[in-house]
Amino acid sequence: MSITTSRTSGNATITIDHSKCTACGICVHVCKDFSLELKDKVLRETTNPLFGCIGCGHCVAVCPEDAIMVTGRTLSETDYYQLPEESAGYEALRGLMEKRRSIRDFKDKPVPQELIDKIMEAASTAPMGLPPSDVGVLVLNSKEKVREFSFEFIDVLKSMKFMVHPAVLPLMRPFMKKEDYNMMGEFIRPLINFMIDSKKVDKNYLLYDAPLAFMFYGKVSDPADPYIACTYAMLAAESLGLGTCMIGSVGPFLKRTGKDFKAKYNLPQRLNDSLMLIVGYQKYKFRKGIRRTFAQIEG
Numbered sequence: 001m002s003i004t005t006s007r008t009s010g011n012a013t014i015t016i017d018h019s020k021c022t023a024c025g026i027c028v029h030v031c032k033d034f035s036l037e038l039k040d041k042v043l044r045e046t047t048n049p050l051f052g053c054i055g056c057g058h059c060v061a062v063c064p065e066d067a068i069m070v071t072g073r074t075l076s077e078t079d080y081y082q083l084p085e086e087s088a089g090y091e092a093l094r095g096l097m098e099k100r101r102s103i104r105d106f107k108d109k110p111v112p113q114e115l116i117d118k119i120m121e122a123a124s125t126a127p128m129g130l131p132p133s134d135v136g137v138l139v140l141n142s143k144e145k146v147r148e149f150s151f152e153f154i155d156v157l158k159s160m161k162f163m164v165h166p167a168v169l170p171l172m173r174p175f176m177k178k179e180d181y182n183m184m185g186e187f188i189r190p191l192i193n194f195m196i197d198s199k200k201v202d203k204n205y206l207l208y209d210a211p212l213a214f215m216f217y218g219k220v221s222d223p224a225d226p227y228i229a230c231t232y233a234m235l236a237a238e239s240l241g242l243g244t245c246m247i248g249s250v251g252p253f254l255k256r257t258g259k260d261f262k263a264k265y266n267l268p269q270r271l272n273d274s275l276m277l278i279v280g281y282q283k284y285k286f287r288k289g290i291r292r293t294f295a296q297i298e299g
Contacts, residue, residue, distance in 0.1 A: 002052045006134045006219040012055035012072040016043055020067035027059035027068055043068075055131050074132040096238055098289050103243030104208045106280035108143070111212040115240050116141060119214075119279070122236035126229040129222040135229050138215035138265055146213045146278070149265070150206040153250060154195045156258040161196070164189040191249065207247060210278035217251070217267065217274035230275045243282030250276050 002011040014035060021043050028036045028043070035049040036059060055073035060080055069077060088096075116139065128135065140146045162168055164184055173181050198205045207213050214233055216226040234244045251274035254262060262269055 003054055003130055005130060005132060007132045008073045010072065011052035012070050012075060014045055014053055014059070015069045015071070016045075017067045017069075018042070020065045022065055022067075024064065026062050026064070030058040030062050057131075096235065099286075100234070100238050100244070101282075101286050102245040103280070103282045104245055104278075105283040106208065106210050106243065106278075107283050109211065109281050110142065111242065111279060111281075113141070115237075115242070116212065118240060119233050119236045123216075123229050123233035126225075126232040128229075129225050133225065133229075134219045135225050136217050136219065136268070137229075138217070138267065140213040140215075143209050143211045146207050146210050147204055149213070150204045150209075151199055152261055152264070153253075153258075154199045154206060156261050157192045157253060158196050160253065160257060161192055164192060206249070207276070207278050208245075210245075210280045212279040213247075214277045214279070215250070215267075215274055216277070218272035219268055219270075220272065223273040226273055227275050230277050233277055237277075237279045241281075242279050245278050247276040247278060250274070 002009060023038055023041045023043055025038050025043075028038055033050045033053060035045055035053050037044060037046045053070060053072075055070055055075045057070050057075065057080065059068050060070050061083075071077060120137070120139075123137075124133075126135075140149050163172075169181070169184055169189075172184075176184070195206060214230070216230040216233070218226045230246065234246065237244050251271070254267070254271050254274065259269060261267075262271060
């Protein structure tokens with residue numbers, strides 16, 4: 001039995017080089033599909049794995065003798081590489097996180113393609129649930145493209161305006177949770193009206209005319225996968241001296257509407273969860289951090 005994703009429907013292939021294998025058993029311990037076993041001190045594939053090899057590559061990554069290889073499910077031998085000996089320490093990482101702010105004011109300066117590539121390379125290392133990743137990415141790599149996307153999306157919002165009209169919304173109340181109903185009237189309606197009015201005076205308060213924007217979206221993936229990849233991209237951009245801001249007001253509207261809009265940007269018609277990230281050189285310098293807290297911590 002294999003686990004199907006939008007990119008593959010088969011299992012990965014495990015190849016064991018018995019001339020190198022010392023039967024240390026590390027690969028057996030890290031394989032949580034139970035695809036490997038030691039029998040009579042010989043490593044072999046089992047006949048009763050949980051699902052069949054999903055191509056996580058853990059066994060390849062831990063083998064001290066390079067005696068095992070996993071290919072298939074989009075993986076090839078060239079996809080494996082040596083890990084660096086050192087990585088960022090806690091203080092450096094915390095410093096990066098503390099300096100991060102949600103930036104909505106950018107210099108009129110394009111982000112070089114070299115930095116865009118680095119952001120994408122870092123984001124692709126994000127945990128992906130079941131490999132291969134079902135996360136897709138739309139890249140808007142200029143202020144002009146970001147503005148065009150923004151204003152066309154606002155037109156989609158305009159077509160939905162009737163749903164939050166004061167005369168229509170109460171009719172939907174019996175079919176909605178109280179919290180959702182209140183949000184529609186207190187947040188969604190003012191937001192849609194504000195975006196429409198802002199476009200009329202040529203102001204982009206959706207993506208703020210950023211010189212770069214990413215949309216991370218899921219197809220049949222876990223809903224968290226696009227958010228995690230977007231977070232990795234955000235931190236990568238910050239490490240490159242760029243300012244960022246996550247925009248969550250686009251994805252929810254595109255789940256069930258915007259057919260022509262999605263077709264133009266080659267987005268799946270059955271769009272799952274998504275999150276946008278705007279990126280650029282920040283216009284103003286922030287001099288103080290703000291301490292945040294969780295709503296609740298137990299244990």
